[in-house]
Amino acid sequence: MTFKSGYVALAGRPNVGKSTLLNALLGQKLAAVSRRPQTTRQRVLGILTSDLHQVVLMDTPGLLDPRYAMQDALLKIAVNSISQSDVLAFLVDSQKGWHDEDWNYLQKYRRKNTIVVLNKIDAVPKEGVLELIAQVNQATGLDRIYPISALRQFGLKELEAGLIELLPEGKPFYPDEMVSDQPEKFFVAEIIREKIFELCGAEVPYATAVIIDEFKEQEGRKDVIKATIWVEKRSQKPILVGQGGHKVKTIGINARKEIEEFLDRPVFLELFVKVKEKWRNNESDIRELGLS
C-alpha cells in the first residue's frame, strides 16, 4: 500500500472543542483548552504517524468577526491554516446546534475535501444528534458528518479513519517521532496561559500574553524557566498578582506541575507580571509578542 500524508485543519467557531479534539486524537495534551472562547492564539500542529500514513492536524483559533487587531491576526492564522489544508474538518458544537454562523463560515472556507465534526454529543440526547446530522446534511450537502465527543473520546476512531481516507498519497512531511512543530518553550507558555484562564475572571486573561524569557536546561539540576505575563493596562497587574502575590503564585504552582508532567522532568518556574499599554491594539506589539 502507498503511504498517505496530508494536513487537516481543525476549524470552527470559538469554543467548539478544536483544541480538545487535537489533544484527544494525539492522546497527549498539546493545545491549551479552556471554557472561554479564544484561548488558542497560534496554529498548533499535532502529528499522527503510523506505518501507512501521517496526519498533520492543525489546531486553529476560532472563526469570528474580528473586532480588534489581535482578532484580525487570529482570524488570519485560522484562514491560512485552512487554505494550506488537504482536508477541512469543520467542527460544530452539538449542544448549540447548527447556526447561521456555522453555515456562513463553512460556505466561505469550504474546500474540496470537507467534513463536518459534530462535537460534544455526550451533552445531547441521541435523537438530537440524529436530527442535527440530518439538518447539517441538508444544509451543506455533505455526507461526511462525524458525531463525536472529544472530551469523552467517542467516535474518534471513525473520525480518524475518515480523515485518512481523504488524505492524498505522498511521503511523510515530518520524522515519525515528531509530535509537533512547536518547540517545548511554546507549550510551556501555553500551559501558563491556560492556568491564567482557569484562575482569573472575566477580561484579564484575554489581555495577557506570556513570553518565555529564559529556558535553561541544567545538568543534574532543575531546569530554570523565567516567563513574563504581559497585560495591557496598569489596573490589570494587581488582579494577576493578587493579595501579597497570592494569585501569580498559584498560577505558578499549577503551571509548574503541568509543565513538569509535559517535560517529564522537574523545573523551577519564575513568573513576572508587566504592563505593555494596549498591546492588543498595536500591530508591532502583537508581532513582538509572537502572535502573528
Ligand SMILES: Nc1nc2c(ncn2[C@@H]2O[C@H](COP(=O)(O)OP(=O)(O)O)[C@@H](O)[C@H]2O)c(=O)[nH]1
Ligand atoms: N461536554 C463536552 N465538552 C467539550 C467537548 N469538547 C470540548 N469541550 C469543552 O468545550 C470547551 C472549549 O474547548 P476547547 O477545546 O478550548 O475549544 P476551542 O476553542 O474550539 O479550541 C472546554 O471547556 C472543553 O472542555 C466534548 O466533547 N463534550
Ligand SMILES: [Mg+2]
Ligand atoms: Mg482552541
